[in-house]
Amino acid sequence: MCGIIGYIGNRSAIPILVSGLMRLEYRGYDSAGLALSVRGSLKVHKAAGKLFRLKSILPKRSGGKIGIGHTRWATHGAPTDINAHPHLSADGKTAVVHNGIVENAAELRSLLEDEGVEFVSETDTELLAHLIARETDASLEQRVGKALALVQGTYGIAVIHCDESDRIVVARHGSPIIIGVGDREMLVASDIAALVRYTQQVVHLDDGEIATLDAKGFRTMTMDAQPIPKSPSTVSWQDDAYERGEYAHYMRKEIFEQPAAIARTLSGRIEDRFHTAHLGGLNLEASDLRDIKRVKLLGCGSAFYAGVAGAHFIESLARIPASAEPAAEFRYRNPVIERDTLHVAISQSGETLDTLMAIQEVRRSGGPVLGIVNVVGSSIAREAEGGIYMHAGPEVSVASTKAYTCSLVALVLLALHLGRMRDLSIERGSNLIEALKRLPDDIESALATEDSLRDLAQRHARCSSAFYIGRGTGFAVALEGAQKLKEISYIHAEAYPSSELKHGPLALVGPELPTFMVMPHGAMLEKSIVSLEEVKARKGPVIALTHPGDARIARRADSVIEIPHTDDLLAPVVMAIPLQLFAYHCALALGRDIDQPRNLAKSVTVE
CATH class of the missing domain: 3.40.50.10490 (Glucose-6-phosphate isomerase like protein; domain 1)
Structure with missing residues (x-):
């Protein structure tokens, strides 16, 4: 939902930004745009509708080597050219792209209007540009930090300014921001998919962090400018994993990738000696897992439905009471959170906000949390104490297929692991393991x-x-x-x-x-x-x-x-x-x- 891409380096920015926007199309959007810093001014191009409409109005040549782009999924304001991102400050010097929602938008809009600001769009994002421009006598990152101190809600933002055209400033609270580290160039995106064509070295921002990118590197800090050292990690997914190949649709490709995807989920996790699952990433001692009295599985959409099946797996194999609940409802009903209840968050992207906020509520109350996610380094993966990566590979189609079945397999492995710590027999464990080994072939038969x-x-x-x-x-x-x-x-x-x-x-x-x-x-x-x-x-x-x-x-x-x-x-x-x-x-x-x-x-x- 919405997508951000940014580039700063020695190459022309437009092809890289457009390539990134194309990689972000799968997230869902209804308009797109980009802003370039060119010879001391900002050039903005944006259009409602699919990306081809934006591409049709872009200049054939541009000297811009720094820019930000966005695919928007409308919240505040209809999907129109005017409401598309990026948004500019009144003086035209600051451009902002934004994922998330400003919850106190009405209050801030009234404040700015009282100060004489005239709004062009219906969006909550435009007010961010005006708030940043409102600050003076400070660097761009300081102005961004001061502006965001007034904001309630969620955001992942990227900002450029025509008078400081040697940098992009980004910040995160509740919406993902990922920095891509290149060779004398830097990128930023809301999704790894937009980066892997250019680099496999990435840095994930955490909530409450801000970063400044220039062509030589990046600096990360808190909102009040305290340095936070971060080192890049390596992404295993390659760019060709996002190609459709011979298939007419990503969905069909991903359906037929399931035998291989499930084999990856199982790889290295079957323990024949003790007839159990080897799950080294749980980061919980065997004694902690034996003390678990119940399990709650949290997810949204297909992840929730996987949790419904997962609760059955856990009760059948481990004889622990288990239940599934929509993550979006969980934290709003003042849930009872006990230390002997294991909460398991399920999410393909690892960025599902409702699920992320649900497990943050659990952790705030001291409950143990595991994650079952597909994207390494994602927010839920970092927030949870441990968990299981699906290793399904990139899933581009909006409808989940291979991530859904891989999450089911991960839940079976978790249930088997918990069961063999209790009274699940060697015979039952052995039979299930043999069936797991046959599972990719069974999937092939189902595809037939x-x-x-x-x-x-x-x-x-x-x-x-x-x-x-x-x-x-x-x-x-x-x-x-x-x-x-x-x-x-x-x-x-x-x-x-x-x-x-x-x-x-x-x-x-x-x-x-x-x-x-x-x-x-x-x-x-x-x-x-x-x-x-x-x-x-x-x-x-x-x-x-x-x-x-x-x-x-x-x-x-x-x-x-x-x-x-x-x-x-x-x-x-x-x-x-x-x-x-x-x-x-x-x-x-x-x-x-x-x-x-x-x-x-x-x-x-x-x-």
Whole structure:
């Protein structure tokens, strides 16, 4: 959600800024712009809509070697040319790009208007430019620090000034800012994706920090100018990981990358000797983990649905009470936080603001926190005491696929680790480990169902609504399946436990409402078959997602998608694949913007 890119060095800034903006498109945006410092003045170019509109108005040549760029996702003010970033101070000398929200914007706007400032846009960001310009007799970084002292809310900002064209000043509070260290050039971005084409050396700012970049290096400090030494770390992701290659969409590419991604999540983490998981990054002693009395899993969207399945994994293997909760709701209900409760934050980006603020609330109260994230060095990874990196690789499509399944695998590993510290038997641990080793092959088999799912999508893409139902971990699969269909095809979809059909949803079942039934074999299969009969009795079309071998399902369901038998706890991982493919092909049949669905952003860094 929103993106920042900045460059200072000896090369022309425009190609680098545009390249960075292209890498940030996946985050979701509705306008874009950039500002260049050229021969003592600032040149600003911006346009509502997709990036090609901005590219069409950029000059063919420019002497600017310092600049900042932005992709905006509208909050304050509609997506228009005027409201697009960067924003200028009244004298035209200060340019600002900003991710986040100024919560006291109305108050500050009134203050500035009383001082005679005339606003051009409807945005909260413009007032930052005026606040910085309002300060005098100080360096740019000092002016930025004084201005931000008045601001309540979240921000990641980059600032340039035409009279100090040897620097970019950046600051962070709640919204990511990453410095890229190059060879006699420096970059800054809100996302590593915009940097890896030019450098693998990065520095993450923490909340309450400010930095000054020039072509030779960077300085980091507190808001009141106290130095904070920081050293670069190396990013493992390469630029070609962000290319689509032979695939028409990033989403399809990432669906088909799942066998390799899951193999990376498992790599080095299976302990055959003791039939457990080796999780060295937890940073908690075995005695601390044995003292855990309950586990709470926090996430938003697909990460929350992974947590629903994860709670089942932990209770089944470790026999510890576990529950999942939307992170955005958690901190606002005055939660009871106990030292013997382990909180686990799940986030692909590691920057999801609601989840980050939830775990900050836990840490403030002294509770232990682990993170399950994909991006090394991200805010949640740094805030948590330890955790598990998914190693899914870059995920560009807004709809999460490989990060979702990799988070499920990470949660199985955590549950196995906790279980073997307690009373989980060697036999059960050994069987699960063998199933984990087969999991990439099982995913390959699930991917082979694509042709059947393409045909199903062609038949059902014009439906106005759909049900997804399941029991046990099948319900978690149903939640994620409905989410995928909604977010990329715009077809209304709801997920329910199968047991809830008679308590309301059955009133909607009829010939026009397809029901996707998640039916793994196991203890709940018989009850799932009863639910199938209930839907069929109301003439509802049923698509059954199940394992081979039950003639009753094949006889009664309208369509059957079969995936390989696997361990009961791993069925949610394998069963997620056909639901991803079904949503993808529905969206394709309807001509949707699959990788950048309307109104959505990849990394939600505002509340």
